[in-house]
Amino acid sequence: MNPSASELERDAHDAAIRREYLHTQIEKNHDKNPLNLTSVSRWEDEVGLAPIINRRVLELDPLPSPAAVLQSLPLNDQARKLIVESREEIRAVLSGEDDRLLVIVGPCSIHDPQAALDYAQRLGRVRKELEENLLIVMRVYFEKPRTTIGWKGLINDPDVDGTHKINKGLLLARQILLDVLSQDIAAATEFLEPTSPQYISDAISWGAIGARNTESQVHRQLASGLSMPVGFKNATDGSVSVAVDSVITAMQEHTFFGIDHQGRAAAVETLGNPDCHVILRGSIHGPNYDAQSVEQALKITHEKIDHECIATHGVVIDASHGNSGKDEVQQVRVVRNIAQRVAEDEPGISGIMIESFIKGGNQEAAPLSQLEYGKSITDKCISWDDTHALLHELSDAVQKRRDTHTLRS
Numbered sequence: 264m265n266p267s268a269s270e271l272e273r274d275a276h277d278a279a280i281r282r283e284y285l286h287t288q289i290e291k292n293h294d295k296n297p298l299n300l301t302s303v304s305r306w307e308d309e310v311g312l313a314p315i316i317n318r319r320v321l322e323l324d325p326l327p328s329p330a331a332v333l334q335s336l337p338l339n340d341q342a343r344k345l346i347v348e349s350r351e352e353i354r355a356v357l358s359g360e361d362d363r364l365l366v367i368v369g370p371c372s373i374h375d376p377q378a379a380l381d382y383a384q385r386l387g388r389v390r391k392e393l394e395e396n397l398l399i400v401m402r403v404y405f406e407k408p409r410t411t412i413g414w415k416g417l418i419n420d421p422d423v424d425g426t427h428k429i430n431k432g433l434l435l436a437r438q439i440l441l442d443v444l445s446q447d448i449a450a451a452t453e454f455l456e457p458t459s460p461q462y463i464s465d466a467i468s469w470g471a472i473g474a475r476n477t478e479s480q481v482h483r484q485l486a487s488g489l490s491m492p493v494g495f496k497n498a499t500d501g502s503v504s505v506a507v508d509s510v511i512t513a514m515q516e517h518t519f520f521g522i523d524h525q526g527r528a529a530a531v532e533t534l535g536n537p538d539c540h541v542i543l544r545g546s547i548h549g550p551n552y553d554a555q556s557v558e559q560a561l562k563i564t565h566e567k568i569d570h571e572c573i574a575t576h577g578v579v580i581d582a583s584h585g586n587s588g589k590d591e592v593q594q595v596r597v598v599r600n601i602a603q604r605v606a607e608d609e610p611g612i613s614g615i616m617i618e619s620f621i622k623g624g625n626q627e628a629a630p631l632s633q634l635e636y637g638k639s640i641t642d643k644c645i646s647w648d649d650t651h652a653l654l655h656e657l658s659d660a661v662q663k664r665r666d667t668h669t670l671r672s
C-alpha cells in the first residue's frame with residue numbers, strides 16, 4: 264500500500280529532525296570524538312529505507328576500533344606482568360591451591376579519575392602489606408546495570424550529564440585502568456555491554472556478570488571467551504540455580520555475534536572458560552551470606568556439575584547489594600561475620616566482595632564539579648578507614664585459619 268500524503272509529510276518531518284539533531288550533535292561535541300572519526304551519514308536515507316529502519320534511532324556515532332584504543336593507551340610491561348600473574352593467582356585462590364582469601368574491593372562505580380587513582384594508591388599499599396593472607400583486587404566498575412533507569416556508568420556517560428560521550432568514556436576508562444595497574448593492584452570489573460570488553464578486558468584480572476544478566480545467553484557466551492576468571496551473581500530474585508547454569512554454560516564452547524579488534528562484525532568462536540564460579544549477593548527477599556546459604560549453593564553446584572572445578576570448590580560472597588540492603592553500616596557487619604567464619608574454618612568461602620570508597624555513603628549522581636570528592640554516586644560504600652580496618656580483620660582471620668590447619672597436620 265502506498266503511503267498517504269500525510270505519512271510522507273510526517274516521514275520528511277522526522278528525517279529533517281534527525282538530520283538537524285545529528286548536525287547539532289557533531290557541532291556541539293568535538294571532544295566526544297577524540298580519535299577524529301567522521302560521522303556516518305544517514306545510510307537509510309541514501310538507500311531508500313528511511314521509512315522502514317532506524318525510525319527510533321537518532322544517531323549512529325562511530326566508535327574507534329578496539330585496536331585503535333588499545334594502541335593509543337597500551338599496557339606497559341609492568342601491567343602485563345601484573346595481569347598475567349594476578350589472573351593465575353586468582354584462579355589458584357578460587358580453586359583452593361592457594362589458601363588465601365580473594366578480596367574484590369573498591370567503589371560501586373568509578374566516576375572520578377583522580378579519586379580512582381587516590382583509592383588505588385591506598386589499596387596498593389594495603390595489598391602489599393596483607394599479601395600473605397589476602398589476594399586483594401580493586402573493583403574498577405565502569406558499566407552499571409540499572410533496575411530501571413539511572414546513570415549507566417563512566418563508559419556510557421563520562422561527564423555524568425546525560426551527554427553520553429561513549430568515545431570519551433572508553434578512552435577515559437582505559438586511562439583509569441592503566442593508572443590503577445600502575446599502583447601494582449589488579450583490576451576487577453563487571454562486563455555489561457557485549458562489545459565493550461574488546462576495549463578494556465586486556466587490563467582486567469577478574470570479571471563479574473551481574474545479577475540482572477546472570478540468566479542472559481549473551482553474557483554467558485561472552486564469559487566463555489574471556490581470558491580471566493568470571494563470577495556470576497545469583498539472580499535478583501535469589502535464584503542460585505541460574506548462576507550455576509551460567510557457570511555450566513560459560514564453561515562450554517560457543518559461537519556467537521561479536522566484533523573483532525578492528526571493530527568489524529565477527530562470528531566469535533570460543534573455547535569455554537573453566538574458571539567460573541558463583542557469587543552470592545543476596546536478593547530482593549533478603550541476604551544469602553550465611554553458612555546455610557553457602558552450603559546450599561555448593562549443594563546445587565555439586566548436583567549440576569559432576570567434576571571438581573573452581574565452582575564446586577567455593578563461592579565469593581558479596582557483602583553489599585542484597586546482602587546488606589545497600590546499607591554501608593550493615594555491610595561492615597556482614598564483612599565482620601564472614602571474617603569470623605573464615606577464622607572458624609568454614610568451608611566454601613573462596614572470596615569476598617566489598618563496596619568501598621574514600622568517604623562512606625553515597626550522593627546523587629551529578630557532574631564532577633558538583634560532587635563531594637571520593638564519595639559514591641551509585642550504591643553506598645564503606646569509608647576508607649573502615650575498609651582498612653576490615654581488611655586487617657580479614658587478614659587476621661585467614662592467618663587464624665592457616666594456623667588451625669598447621670596445628671592439625
Ligand SMILES: O=C[C@H](O)[C@H](O)COP(=O)(O)O
Nearest residue numbers: 407408409410411413641642
Ligand atoms: O551496584 C549498583 C547497583 O546496585 C545497580 O547498578 C542497580 O542499581 P539501581 O537499583 O539503583 O538501578
Ligand SMILES: C=C(OP(=O)(O)O)C(=O)O
Nearest residue numbers: 408473474475496544584
Ligand atoms: C551491580 C552490581 O551488583 P549486582 O549485579 O549484584 O546488583 C555491582 O556489583 O556493581
